[in-house]
Amino acid sequence: MPTPIRRLRRRVAGAWLLQPVTAVWLVVLWLLLWGRFSTGLALSGIVVALVVVRLFPLQPIPVEGRIRPLAALRLWARFAWDVVVASVQVAWLAVRAAGGGDPPGMAVIAVPLRTRSELLLTAVAEILGLVPGSIVVEIDRTSGILYVHLIGVDDHAAVERERERARALEARVIRAFGSDEDRAALAAEDPTHVAVREGRA
Numbered sequence: 452m453p454t455p456i457r458r459l460r461r462r463v464a465g466a467w468l469l470q471p472v473t474a475v476w477l478v479v480l481w482l483l484l485w486g487r488f489s490t491g492l493a494l495s496g497i498v499v500a501l502v503v504v505r506l507f508p509l510q511p512i513p514v515e516g517r518i519r520p521l522a523a524l525r526l527w528a529r530f531a532w533d534v535v536v537a538s539v540q541v542a543w544l545a546v547r548a549a550g551g552g553d554p555p556g557m558a559v560i561a562v563p564l565r566t567r568s569e570l571l572l573t574a575v576a577e578i579l580g581l582v583p584g585s586i587v588v589e590i591d592r593t594s595g596i597l598y599v600h601l602i603g604v605d606d607h608a609a610v611e612r613e614r615e616r617a618r619a620l621e622a623r624v625i626r627a628f629g630s631d632e633d634r635a636a637l638a639a640e641d642p643t644h645v646a647v648r649e650g651r652a
Contacts, residue, residue: 470508474500516568522627529623530578533616537583544584544603556605559588562617564595565636566625572597574628575621585613 474497481496482488544555566572569592576587576597589598601613625633 470504474504477503516628516630516633519627526623526627533582540603541583555603557602558604558610559598559600560610560614562597562599562614564597564621566629566633567595568633571624571629571633574624578620579617
Protein backbone atom coordinates (compact mmCIF):
# COMPACT_ATOMS: atom_id res chain seq x y z
CA MET A 452 0.00 0.00 0.00
CA PRO A 453 1.49 3.39 -0.97
CA THR A 454 2.68 5.62 1.85
CA PRO A 455 1.39 9.23 2.20
CA ILE A 456 4.72 10.51 0.84
CA ARG A 457 4.46 8.28 -2.22
CA ARG A 458 0.87 9.42 -2.79
CA LEU A 459 2.01 13.04 -2.60
CA ARG A 460 4.78 12.40 -5.11
CA ARG A 461 2.32 10.80 -7.52
CA ARG A 462 -0.09 13.71 -7.16
CA VAL A 463 2.68 16.21 -7.84
CA ALA A 464 3.80 14.17 -10.85
CA GLY A 465 0.22 14.05 -12.11
CA ALA A 466 -0.20 17.78 -11.62
CA TRP A 467 2.65 18.47 -14.07
CA LEU A 468 2.01 15.57 -16.45
CA LEU A 469 -0.49 17.32 -18.74
CA GLN A 470 1.54 20.50 -19.33
CA PRO A 471 4.42 19.01 -21.39
CA VAL A 472 2.09 16.57 -23.15
CA THR A 473 -0.16 19.47 -24.15
CA ALA A 474 2.81 21.55 -25.33
CA VAL A 475 4.10 18.74 -27.54
CA TRP A 476 0.65 18.18 -29.03
CA LEU A 477 0.29 21.90 -29.77
CA VAL A 478 3.62 21.91 -31.61
CA VAL A 479 2.51 18.91 -33.70
CA LEU A 480 -0.82 20.59 -34.43
CA TRP A 481 0.98 23.82 -35.40
CA LEU A 482 3.11 21.95 -37.94
CA LEU A 483 0.10 20.08 -39.30
CA LEU A 484 -1.77 23.35 -39.81
CA TRP A 485 1.13 24.75 -41.83
CA GLY A 486 1.39 21.52 -43.81
CA ARG A 487 5.17 21.44 -43.87
CA PHE A 488 8.15 21.18 -41.56
CA SER A 489 11.02 23.58 -41.09
CA THR A 490 13.24 24.62 -38.21
CA GLY A 491 11.65 28.05 -38.11
CA LEU A 492 8.12 26.64 -37.99
CA ALA A 493 9.11 24.16 -35.28
CA LEU A 494 10.67 26.92 -33.15
CA SER A 495 7.69 29.22 -33.63
CA GLY A 496 5.38 26.31 -32.72
CA ILE A 497 7.33 25.74 -29.51
CA VAL A 498 7.00 29.43 -28.62
CA VAL A 499 3.27 29.40 -29.31
CA ALA A 500 2.79 26.19 -27.31
CA LEU A 501 4.69 27.56 -24.30
CA VAL A 502 2.66 30.79 -24.36
CA VAL A 503 -0.65 28.90 -24.59
CA VAL A 504 0.28 26.47 -21.81
CA ARG A 505 1.44 29.34 -19.62
CA LEU A 506 -1.61 31.55 -20.19
CA PHE A 507 -4.20 28.73 -20.16
CA PRO A 508 -2.94 26.02 -17.79
CA LEU A 509 -4.97 22.82 -17.63
CA GLN A 510 -6.48 21.61 -14.40
CA PRO A 511 -4.01 19.13 -12.88
CA ILE A 512 -5.10 15.51 -12.66
CA PRO A 513 -3.67 13.53 -9.73
CA VAL A 514 -2.07 10.25 -10.77
CA GLU A 515 -2.16 7.65 -8.03
CA GLY A 516 -2.07 4.35 -9.90
CA ARG A 517 0.69 2.66 -11.84
CA ILE A 518 0.94 0.89 -15.17
CA ARG A 519 0.77 -2.91 -15.10
CA PRO A 520 2.00 -4.00 -18.55
CA LEU A 521 0.36 -7.43 -18.72
CA ALA A 522 -3.04 -6.11 -17.61
CA ALA A 523 -2.67 -3.18 -20.03
CA LEU A 524 -1.98 -5.62 -22.87
CA ARG A 525 -5.13 -7.57 -21.98
CA LEU A 526 -7.11 -4.31 -21.89
CA TRP A 527 -6.04 -3.25 -25.38
CA ALA A 528 -6.41 -6.72 -26.85
CA ARG A 529 -9.98 -6.93 -25.57
CA PHE A 530 -10.67 -3.39 -26.79
CA ALA A 531 -9.54 -4.32 -30.30
CA TRP A 532 -11.80 -7.38 -30.23
CA ASP A 533 -14.77 -5.33 -28.98
CA VAL A 534 -14.29 -2.81 -31.79
CA VAL A 535 -14.33 -5.55 -34.43
CA VAL A 536 -17.40 -7.28 -32.97
CA ALA A 537 -19.31 -4.03 -32.45
CA SER A 538 -18.47 -2.84 -35.98
CA VAL A 539 -19.98 -6.00 -37.45
CA GLN A 540 -23.07 -5.70 -35.25
CA VAL A 541 -23.68 -2.04 -36.14
CA ALA A 542 -23.15 -2.78 -39.84
CA TRP A 543 -25.74 -5.57 -39.63
CA LEU A 544 -28.22 -3.24 -37.90
CA ALA A 545 -27.77 -0.73 -40.75
CA VAL A 546 -28.28 -3.40 -43.41
CA ARG A 547 -31.37 -4.74 -41.63
CA ALA A 548 -32.91 -1.28 -41.29
CA ALA A 549 -32.17 -0.47 -44.96
CA GLY A 550 -33.91 -3.69 -45.97
CA GLY A 551 -37.14 -2.63 -44.31
CA GLY A 552 -36.61 -4.27 -40.95
CA ASP A 553 -37.51 -2.74 -37.60
CA PRO A 554 -35.27 0.13 -36.50
CA PRO A 555 -32.78 -0.88 -33.81
CA GLY A 556 -33.72 -0.22 -30.20
CA MET A 557 -31.89 2.51 -28.36
CA ALA A 558 -31.46 3.31 -24.68
CA VAL A 559 -29.60 5.57 -22.29
CA ILE A 560 -28.36 3.59 -19.30
CA ALA A 561 -26.61 4.47 -16.06
CA VAL A 562 -23.38 2.61 -15.39
CA PRO A 563 -22.13 2.93 -11.79
CA LEU A 564 -18.35 2.70 -11.54
CA ARG A 565 -16.14 1.74 -8.63
CA THR A 566 -13.36 4.25 -9.19
CA ARG A 567 -13.44 7.94 -8.26
CA SER A 568 -10.26 8.75 -10.16
CA GLU A 569 -10.98 11.38 -12.81
CA LEU A 570 -8.23 9.91 -14.96
CA LEU A 571 -9.74 6.41 -14.90
CA LEU A 572 -13.29 7.76 -15.36
CA THR A 573 -12.09 9.57 -18.45
CA ALA A 574 -10.26 6.49 -19.74
CA VAL A 575 -13.35 4.31 -19.37
CA ALA A 576 -15.56 6.93 -21.04
CA GLU A 577 -13.14 7.39 -23.95
CA ILE A 578 -12.76 3.67 -24.58
CA LEU A 579 -16.53 3.15 -24.44
CA GLY A 580 -17.00 5.99 -26.90
CA LEU A 581 -14.55 4.42 -29.36
CA VAL A 582 -16.56 1.20 -29.54
CA PRO A 583 -19.20 1.51 -32.31
CA GLY A 584 -22.77 1.60 -31.05
CA SER A 585 -22.10 3.31 -27.72
CA ILE A 586 -21.34 6.86 -26.66
CA VAL A 587 -21.04 8.45 -23.22
CA VAL A 588 -23.48 11.36 -22.97
CA GLU A 589 -22.81 12.40 -19.38
CA ILE A 590 -20.34 11.74 -16.56
CA ASP A 591 -21.38 12.25 -12.94
CA ARG A 592 -17.97 12.63 -11.32
CA THR A 593 -19.39 12.97 -7.81
CA SER A 594 -21.16 9.62 -7.77
CA GLY A 595 -18.97 7.95 -10.40
CA ILE A 596 -21.75 7.17 -12.87
CA LEU A 597 -21.52 7.15 -16.65
CA TYR A 598 -24.65 7.65 -18.75
CA VAL A 599 -24.22 5.75 -21.98
CA HIS A 600 -26.33 5.92 -25.14
CA LEU A 601 -26.60 2.53 -26.83
CA ILE A 602 -27.94 1.30 -30.13
CA GLY A 603 -29.16 -2.21 -30.78
CA VAL A 604 -30.69 -2.91 -27.36
CA ASP A 605 -34.24 -4.20 -27.57
CA ASP A 606 -35.02 -5.49 -24.08
CA HIS A 607 -34.02 -5.35 -20.44
CA ALA A 608 -31.66 -8.31 -20.79
CA ALA A 609 -29.73 -6.50 -23.53
CA VAL A 610 -29.50 -3.40 -21.34
CA GLU A 611 -28.08 -5.42 -18.46
CA ARG A 612 -25.56 -7.10 -20.76
CA GLU A 613 -24.33 -3.72 -21.94
CA ARG A 614 -24.10 -2.41 -18.37
CA GLU A 615 -22.04 -5.43 -17.34
CA ARG A 616 -19.87 -5.01 -20.43
CA ALA A 617 -19.10 -1.42 -19.41
CA ARG A 618 -18.33 -2.45 -15.82
CA ALA A 619 -16.08 -5.25 -17.10
CA LEU A 620 -14.21 -2.62 -19.15
CA GLU A 621 -13.80 -0.52 -16.01
CA ALA A 622 -12.42 -3.57 -14.19
CA ARG A 623 -9.82 -4.07 -16.92
CA VAL A 624 -8.84 -0.38 -16.77
CA ILE A 625 -8.45 -0.59 -12.99
CA ARG A 626 -6.33 -3.74 -13.24
CA ALA A 627 -4.14 -2.02 -15.83
CA PHE A 628 -3.78 1.46 -14.33
CA GLY A 629 -5.69 1.70 -11.05
CA SER A 630 -4.46 2.56 -7.58
CA ASP A 631 -4.40 0.08 -4.72
CA GLU A 632 -7.64 1.62 -3.42
CA ASP A 633 -9.35 1.12 -6.78
CA ARG A 634 -8.16 -2.47 -6.94
CA ALA A 635 -9.45 -3.07 -3.41
CA ALA A 636 -12.84 -1.61 -4.37
CA LEU A 637 -12.88 -3.87 -7.41
CA ALA A 638 -12.21 -6.88 -5.21
CA ALA A 639 -14.87 -5.85 -2.68
CA GLU A 640 -17.61 -5.29 -5.32
CA ASP A 641 -19.78 -2.98 -3.20
CA PRO A 642 -23.38 -4.23 -3.72
CA THR A 643 -24.93 -0.89 -2.64
CA HIS A 644 -23.40 0.99 -5.58
CA VAL A 645 -26.36 0.90 -7.99
CA ALA A 646 -27.61 2.89 -10.94
CA VAL A 647 -29.82 5.87 -10.15
CA ARG A 648 -31.16 6.88 -13.53
CA GLU A 649 -32.10 5.10 -16.68
CA GLY A 650 -34.15 6.14 -19.67
CA ARG A 651 -35.24 4.98 -23.07
CA ALA A 652 -34.45 6.95 -26.20
